[in-house]
Amino acid sequence: MTKYVIQGGRRLHGQVAVSSAKNAAVAILAGTALTEGLCVIDNLPRISDITVQLEILRRLGARIRMLNANAMEIDCSRLRSSKVLDDELARQNRASYYFIGSLLGRYKTSQVCMPGGCNLGVRAIDQHIKGFEALGANISTKNGCVVAEAPAGLRGAHIYLDMPSVGATINIMLAAVRAQGMTYIENPAKEPHVVDLANFLNTCGADVRGAGTDVIKIRGVRTLHGCNYSIIPDQIEAGTYIAAVAACGGEITVNNVIPKHLDCFATKFTEMGVEITDLGDAVFVKRVKSLSRANFKTLPYPGFPTDMQAPAVAVLSIADGTSIINETIFSSRFRYVDELRRMGARIQADGQIAIVEGVLCLTGAKIHACDLRAGAALVIAGLAASGITEISGIAHIERGYELFVEKLRNLGADIRREEYPDIEDIEGINA
Numbered sequence: 001m002t003k004y005v006i007q008g009g010r011r012l013h014g015q016v017a018v019s020s021a022k023n024a025a026v027a028i029l030a031g032t033a034l035t036e037g038l039c040v041i042d043n044l045p046r047i048s049d050i051t052v053q054l055e056i057l058r059r060l061g062a063r064i065r066m067l068n069a070n071a072m073e074i075d076c077s078r079l080r081s082s083k084v085l086d087d088e089l090a091r092q093n094r095a096s097y098y099f100i101g102s103l104l105g106r107y108k109t110s111q112v113c114m115p116g117g118c119n120l121g122v123r124a125i126d127q128h129i130k131g132f133e134a135l136g137a138n139i140s141t142k143n144g145c146v147v148a149e150a151p152a153g154l155r156g157a158h159i160y161l162d163m164p165s166v167g168a169t170i171n172i173m174l175a176a177v178r179a180q181g182m183t184y185i186e187n188p189a190k191e192p193h194v195v196d197l198a199n200f201l202n203t204c205g206a207d208v209r210g211a212g213t214d215v216i217k218i219r220g221v222r223t224l225h226g227c228n229y230s231i232i233p234d235q236i237e238a239g240t241y242i243a244a245v246a247a248c249g250g251e252i253t254v255n256n257v258i259p260k261h262l263d264c265f266a267t268k269f270t271e272m273g274v275e276i277t278d279l280g281d282a283v284f285v286k287r288v289k290s291l292s293r294a295n296f297k298t299l300p301y302p303g304f305p306t307d308m309q310a311p312a313v314a315v316l317s318i319a320d321g322t323s324i325i326n327e328t329i330f331s332s333r334f335r336y337v338d339e340l341r342r343m344g345a346r347i348q349a350d351g352q353i354a355i356v357e358g359v360l361c362l363t364g365a366k367i368h369a370c371d372l373r374a375g376a377a378l379v380i381a382g383l384a385a386s387g388i389t390e391i392s393g394i395a396h397i398e399r400g401y402e403l404f405v406e407k408l409r410n411l412g413a414d415i416r417r418e419e420y421p422d423i424e425d426i427e428g429i430n431a
């Protein structure tokens with residue numbers, strides 16, 4: 001097993017380049033299954049969620065050629081199957097369920113085992129199913145898989161989402177681009193990765209308009225061709241480095257960002273005491289004063305993103321004053337708070353509210369990452385704490401952050417990966 005070992009207390013300085021957006025990349029890879037031609041995706045992050053999507057494509061019969069460490073040529077012209085049969089594989093990430101939409105769009109039938117992803121409480125998929133049914137598919141569950149069948153084909157429909165679900169918007173879009181006629185998705189998610197998927201699909205010959213607004217309008221087309229595509233930068237990765245500077249002090253330049261995509265949390269970090277300067281395709285980030293308290297509520301884009309909640313709480317745990325955080329997107333996204341308390345944080349979480357009483361300093365401890373963004377928050381806490389922090393469960397973190405340790409080390413952080421024995425490997429234990 002591998003853990004991160006961090007000697008905290010160093011200010012951060014220098015430059016970091018953000019990778020492309022995980023949540024756009026996983027959707028676009030599922031989208032390549034709709035195409036009959038060569039897709040070249042040139043800036044895929046090397047993270048395990050991407051490896052899973054590529055492996056699913058490979059098992060479906062896609063021919064994949066690595067052009068360089070971050071570029072893949074994907075040929076889905078002769079997929080062998082519309083079934084993602086492997087339960088083990090589908091469970092490795094959340095985005096495996098985007099193949100329900102893309103395979104249904106292409107073959108009018110798909111069978112995909114239930115996905116995994118971070119445990120953030122209930123993660124229902126009723127809105128995805130409502131959308132597929134509106135398009136004319138019959139949906140059932142068999143042996144742990146969602147089976148979608150539309151023998152008479154898919155027909156465009158008006159679909160109103162009960163909440164602006166990212167997953168449902170993407171899945172319905174994937175199915176609808178090859179349905180007959182017009183589909184309208186009302187109250188869709190507006191996140192930048194939803195817009196990026198629409199742009200990718202349009203580059204492949206789809207007709208999707210209005211992504212990023214209150215209604216997405218999709219005119220179905222018969223076929224999609226391949227294309228060359230570059231994925232947008234990851235706003236949450238950028239935000240994680242901003243949070244790290246907020247917690248540790250220092251000044252860094254975060255390169256390869258779309259500053260507009262950072263507005264949803266940048267103003268909150270400014271309130272806390274961080275100056276963020278727009279440099280066009282980069283931001284200069286500097287902590288200019290001691291950290292102040294701040295309240296926030298997570299909301300769908302352009303509100304404060306739930307994925308930045310834990311990193312921001314790590315910062316507020318050492319801010320001056322008491323902050324109130326309301327998590328409105330997921331039912332259980334404060335599980336990491338117990339780990340921060342081991343480091344001396346004073347946080348009370350009850351349901352979807354957390355009250356964070358800032359302390360002067362956190363102290364290093366042995367802690368465990370329970371999900372991706374929680375893990376990032378613990379790294380930030382460890383970087384700011386006095387003494388040594390050891391973080392296990394880092395596979396969660398490496399599902400979403402490319403070269404996290406290397407990038408932080410370049411900024412002057414004292415963090416390293418270290419192997420440690422599995423409990424079963426220790427002599428005398430387990431037999």
Ligand code: EPU
Nearest residue numbers: 023094095122123124125126127128165166167329330372
């Ligand atoms: N919901 C339903 N029914 C549905 C779909 C969603 O009730 O059919 C509820 C969920 O239970 C949840 C809320 O709506 O309470 C939001 O869910 P949403 O569908 O928007 O989230 P998701 O698609 O499951 C994606 C990201 C998450 C990110 C959320 C919110 C991917 C692969 N995952 O999840 O990313 O937190 O949107 O922005 O895109 C991460 O990157 O760490 C991560 C967890």
